[in-house]
Amino acid sequence: MFLWQYLTLLLLTTVQIYKAQRCEEFTDLNLGHAIIGTSLKIRLLLYTRDNGTCGTLVSHTDLSAHPQFNLSRPTTFVIHGYRPTGSPPVWVQKISELLLAREDLNVIVVDWNHGAANVNYLKAVENTYKAANNLTAFIKMLQEYGASLSSIHMIGVSLGAHMSGLIGANLKGFLGRITALDPAGPQFTGTPPERRLDPKDAQFVDVLHTDIDALGFREPLGHIDFYANGGTDQPGCPKTIFSGGAYFKCDHQRSVLLFLDSVVRTCVIKAFPCSSYEDFLDGNCLNCDRFGAAGCPVFGYDIIEWKEVLLRLNQTKTYFTTNPDSPFCMTNYRLEVMIWNKDVRWGYMTVKLHGNGKEAVATIDHKTSQFNKYTETNLFAQFDKDLQSVEKVSLKFSTGNVFKPKYKLRVLRIRLTHLERKERPLCRYDVLLEVNKEVTFRPISCEESNF
Structure with a gap:
């Protein structure tokens, strides 16, 4: 029992x-x-x-x-x-x-x-x-x-x-x-x-x-x-x-x-x-x-x-905007471009940032951008990742039209400004861009006196 x-x-x-x-x-x-x-x-x-x-x-x-x-x-x-x-x-x-x-x-x-x-x-x-x-x-x-x-x-x-x-x-x-x-x-x-x-x-x-x-x-x-x-x-x-x-x-x-x-x-x-x-x-x-x-x-x-x-x-x-996968966040910059071509230029811009062995890419192609002589064109560059230190910058200009002549974009100045970090913008002067050809250079800190 x-x-x-x-x-x-x-x-x-x-x-x-x-x-x-x-x-x-x-x-x-x-x-x-x-x-x-x-x-x-x-x-x-x-x-x-x-x-x-x-x-x-x-x-x-x-x-x-x-x-x-x-x-x-x-x-x-x-x-x-x-x-x-x-x-x-x-x-x-x-x-x-x-x-x-x-x-x-x-x-x-x-x-x-x-x-x-x-x-x-x-x-x-x-x-x-x-x-x-x-x-x-x-x-x-x-x-x-x-x-x-x-x-x-x-x-x-x-x-x-x-x-x-x-x-x-x-x-x-x-x-x-x-x-x-x-x-x-x-x-x-x-x-x-x-x-x-x-x-x-x-x-x-x-x-x-x-x-x-x-x-x-x-x-x-x-x-x-x-x-x-x-x-x-x-x-x-x-x-x-x-x-x-x-x-x-x-x-x-x-x-x-x-x-x-x-x-x-x-x-x-x-x-x-x-x-x-x-x-x-x-x-x-x-x-x-x-x-x-x-x-x-x-x-x-x-x-x-x-x-x-x-x-x-x-x-x-x-x-x-987001990346296709996690981490989804993108890094936002303002890209200002001033040219000295006599004629108006139309096209797209791809920007790459290089630093510490990494590369961040921003493709600005939602519509064609207009570039005029001595006039600042403001572009919104959204990069797929954030680089704490930028050592080099690459630029590529394209028109999206294979039948147009492959003219050149004579850049008087570019300026990249990080929109989320309080740091001095990056600049470069006198850059010659040929259509669909990437140009890489070292940027310098922008100075107010640089115009």
């Missing part, structure tokens, strides 16, 4: 330990094809620094069952978007790990895959509104347990961005922050603010746009809107339909990768306020005086540091 009781107790203890250590994972519907109809089932997976890689399934009605859910810490919700195949987002585990590395949080991954996975996108949109009501009820329960709405941050991707907005609207805009990563465009474009994300949905709303010509939302939706690479074609993404599924989703998904880089602080991406991407590329929007001592806003997780100045500015539209 004693042995039987002992074995029973041992078995129950083992089961309890197993239950306590069991890790909940994001739902993998493992469809192989999109589902046509499904019930809306929402799972909330809690991650903290005590269980950073092991999700705990949270009750929608009884928070007392989760002592690790410490409401004295801020809470961040991560909400995915449309999942036509039912597969888990590839980034979902990574984002919780990176957020917890940055800050001591309660991270709740919202798994609404049963509502988001559907061959009928319109049904997934309909489920977005239903899921928003479900999560609103959960957050109200958090309030009853003492949580402050100001300490809640929603990070929503695509449909998840609008869901965050709907939740925020349900809570009268008292949520602390909403970060929207390429909010969905289809079925939301043209709808009134109460049916989608808008700046009134939280105390602070920051938005990233990466696919405004297809799956994303084109117009500004937040207190600050970032348009990466103009918000359309992202570097490194396929350009033709022959690349398969990546052609449709790469630009859209880039929003998550850019945000992850900002969380881990791989490098800093400065954004510039501008009315259009064309003006930005032309270098007409490099002034950040409106932000005061804070300077140009930084894209991503740390934009919250600009909250007060951005709220005073109401809505701010900004642009930046």
Whole structure:
């Protein structure tokens, strides 16, 4: 009898330990094809620094069952978007790990895959509104347990961005922050603010746009809107339909990768306020005086540091460019070119910086630039990396037209000014550039007296 009781107790203890250590994972519907109809089932997976890689399934009605859910810490919700195949987002585990590395949080991954996975996108949109009501009820329960709405941050991707907005609207805009990563465009474009994300949905709303010509939302939706690479074609993404599924989703998904880089602080991406991407590329929007001592806003997780100045500015539209891969940030210079050719010259400029065995490249080819005698042409040069010390500079002038005569560009002076570091500009005088021929030289520090 004693042995039987002992074995029973041992078995129950083992089961309890197993239950306590069991890790909940994001739902993998493992469809192989999109589902046509499904019930809306929402799972909330809690991650903290005590269980950073092991999700705990949270009750929608009884928070007392989760002592690790410490409401004295801020809470961040991560909400995915449309999942036509039912597969888990590839980034979902990574984002919780990176957020917890940055800050001591309660991270709740919202798994609404049963509502988001559907061959009928319109049904997934309909489920977005239903899921928003479900999560609103959960957050109200958090309030009853003492949580402050100001300490809640929603990070929503695509449909998840609008869901965050709907939740925020349900809570009268008292949520602390909403970060929207390429909010969905289809079925939301043209709808009134109460049916989608808008700046009134939280105390602070920051938005990233990466696919405004297809799956994303084109117009500004937040207190600050970032348009990466103009918000359309992202570097490194396929350009033709022959690349398969990546052609449709790469630009859209880039929003998550850019945000992850900002969380881990791989490098800093400065954004510039501008009315259009064309003006930005032309270098007409490099002034950040409106932000005061804070300077140009930084894209991503740390934009919250600009909250007060951005709220005073109401809505701010900004642009930046990126590399095809991480680290995504580019380094910005102003390039000033003055020629002494008698006739007007038109063309493109490629600049290379050399230092410490490394090379940084900037190609200024979004449109042909005009060069006039004794007139300074200002160009915006964006380099793929930052060199702390520039030993040599290479220039190449091209026209893009093989039928035109290969004339020469007689450069009276060039000046390169780093836009993020307070250091003396680099200059060079009397350089002769032949079309498509690279010229390398050592620059010197510019002096005011040099004219």
